[in-house]
Amino acid sequence: MPIDKDVMIEAIDVNKEYRRSGAIIRALVDINMSIKSGEFIIIQGPTGCGKSTLLNVLSGLDLPDSGKIIFDGENIARSKEDRLSKIRRQKVGMIFQDFNLIKTLTAVENVESMLWPTVLSNKEIENRAIAALRDVNMLERKDHFPVQMSGGEKQRVAIARAIIGKPRVIFADEPSGNLDPESETQIMELLKKINKDYETTILCVSHRNTVAKHGDRIIKMDNGRIV
Numbered sequence: 001m002p003i004d005k006d007v008m009i010e011a012i013d014v015n016k017e018y019r020r021s022g023a024i025i026r027a028l029v030d031i032n033m034s035i036k037s038g039e040f041i042i043i044q045g046p047t048g049c050g051k052s053t054l055l056n057v058l059s060g061l062d063l064p065d066s067g068k069i070i071f072d073g074e075n076i077a078r079s080k081e082d083r084l085s086k087i088r089r090q091k092v093g094m095i096f097q098d099f100n101l102i103k104t105l106t107a108v109e110n111v112e113s114m115l116w117p118t119v120l121s122n123k124e125i126e127n128r129a130i131a132a133l134r135d136v137n138m139l140e141r142k143d144h145f146p147v148q149m150s151g152g153e154k155q156r157v158a159i160a161r162a163i164i165g166k167p168r169v170i171f172a173d174e175p176s177g178n179l180d181p182e183s184e185t186q187i188m189e190l191l192k193k194i195n196k197d198y199e200t201t202i203l204c205v206s207h208r209n210t211v212a213k214h215g216d217r218i219i220k221m222d223n224g225r226i227v
């Protein structure tokens with residue numbers, strides 16, 4: 001079957017369950033979805049419906065029990081960790097609810113850390129980190145530590161870290177989960193700008209209704225299923 005170049009990620013009959021003290025939790029049930037290159041997708045649903053599990057298997061952070069995940073033309077559902085980490089490094093940017101910045105590093109060092117280890121010169125890495133911080137409007141805070149920043153500012157640095165490697169896809173898991181409504185709007189508008197300017201495909205997970213309007217398309221989940 002020819003590969004459709006417009007399709008960035010496809011999930012085919014994907015299932016995943018967890019076992020906890022004898023009980024089986026069906027986190028993903030017969031998931032089928034197709035994401036086109038350049039789309040800005042919001043995955044929405046209540047807490048516990050399987051959103052993070054879905055993001056993790058689509059991004060190669062975790063493996064499904066069955067089914068296929070076609071990422072940029074390659075089925076990664078059975079790939080080994082070294083292959084998955086290479087794909088994540090080359091093609092994926094990640095953004096999390098709690099920012100995941102390294103406390104002991106400044107903003108610019110946090111952004112640079114995404115490229116370590118590298119064959120690039122220190123100057124080249126710094127130039128790229130500065131360009132990424134400029135994109136998120138945090139350049140004037142480049143030498144500040146995470147503790148000196150608000151939640152919205154930390155998330156902007158985390159977005160700079162996600163884009164420094166020029167990823168094909170950004171996965172954002174509740175990126176505004178710890179932010180006030182005004183910062184949420186800023187972060188979502190920033191993601192939209194990155195999506196437009198760099199044609200980066202974005203999958204953003206949220207349980208909040210207020211996030212949905214920022215995407216091109218909403219995929220709703222409930223109880224491990226797309227509804």
Ligand SMILES: Nc1ncnc2c1ncn2[C@@H]1O[C@H](COP(=O)(O)OP(=O)(O)O)[C@@H](O)[C@H]1O
Pocket residue numbers: 018019020025026027045046047048049050051052053054
């Ligand atoms: N590592 C795990 N072990 C056992 N159960 C898990 C694990 N991770 C998630 N679950 C369960 O799987 C379901 C889906 O979780 P999750 O994907 O985190 O949902 P969401 O991100 O939508 O809140 C929930 O019932 C959750 O409790």
Ligand SMILES: [Mg+2]
Pocket residue numbers: 051052053173
């Ligand atoms: Mg979650």
